[in-house]
Amino acid sequence: MKDNIKEFVKTKDFLVCVDSDGCAMDTxxxxxxxxxxxxxxxxxxxxxxxxxxxxxxxxxxxxxxxxxxxxxxxxxxxxxxxxxxxxxxxxxxxxxxxxxxxxxxxxxxxxxxxxxxxxxxxxxxxxxxxxxxxxxxxELAGNDKPVEGAKEGLAAANNVADVAIVSSANGAAVLDEWTRHELNVHVDVMLGQEAGTKAYCIEQLKKFGYENTRVLMIGDAPGDLSAAEVNDVLYYPILVGKEKFSWDRFQNEALAKFLDGSFAGEYQEQLIKEFNDNLK
Known part of the structure; x- marks a missing residue:
């Protein structure tokens, strides 16, 4: 896993961006x-x-x-x-x-x-x-752990897509957490807060030549959805309080739709409504 976009190399036609805290890491x-x-x-x-x-x-x-x-x-x-x-x-x-x-x-x-x-x-x-x-x-070292289902979901994603961490958290902390829990083996590049906003990071990653419908942001917060929307890419929500369900559904349902082109439209709209309804 690279920790600098300058070292990133595109190897697949699809790109999955994923947030860290509250999304892949239970921190x-x-x-x-x-x-x-x-x-x-x-x-x-x-x-x-x-x-x-x-x-x-x-x-x-x-x-x-x-x-x-x-x-x-x-x-x-x-x-x-x-x-x-x-x-x-x-x-x-x-x-x-x-x-x-x-x-x-x-x-x-x-x-x-x-x-x-x-x-x-x-x-x-x-x-x-x-x-x-x-x-x-x-004080909190050792209190972190991956969200249940995230490791399997990331592995499935990385089999068919390039995977990038796009996080607003401290980059050093993200790197440490993902490495200790061996999530890093399923990731190609890590972009923390030092790399810029999530929207900016997705914009820069798109410049490697991915089509918009082949870029997916996985997140748990409205800022993740916004970053996807301003870049005209797809969004998959990890629902607060339903994290394992969300990752299981990603692996068993959403990923296939992402790959076959049926994610955009009605399915995407359904996911966003579900996401918004789940927050106060």
Missing amino acids: MGVKHEEAFGPRAVDVWELHHIKDRFLKVWNDINLYTRTRGINRFKGVVATFEALEKEGIEMPDITSFKKWAETTNELSNPSLERAIAETNDEQLKKALEWSHAVNRTIEE
């Missing part, structure tokens, strides 16, 4: 509940509203149609939601502006912005992001 819940949310409480000193903050954080990042939102946009969305409830929150105006305008939502991008501006709000956000990564690496 999304524990990361938000034990790392992302609690470290935000610590860094922005929100202990006085800890319970409410964590409830809103988890709703936004796990259980509603913003599931899978980038970590930095998740901070902005959570702060805004709490402000609408009348809760006074720390000022993150300049951080919000960065999150809305940067073309790369990652630590390196944030570091470059800090080097240019020396902005304290950006420094606080980077402090939080590093704290999250440390918690994941030091």
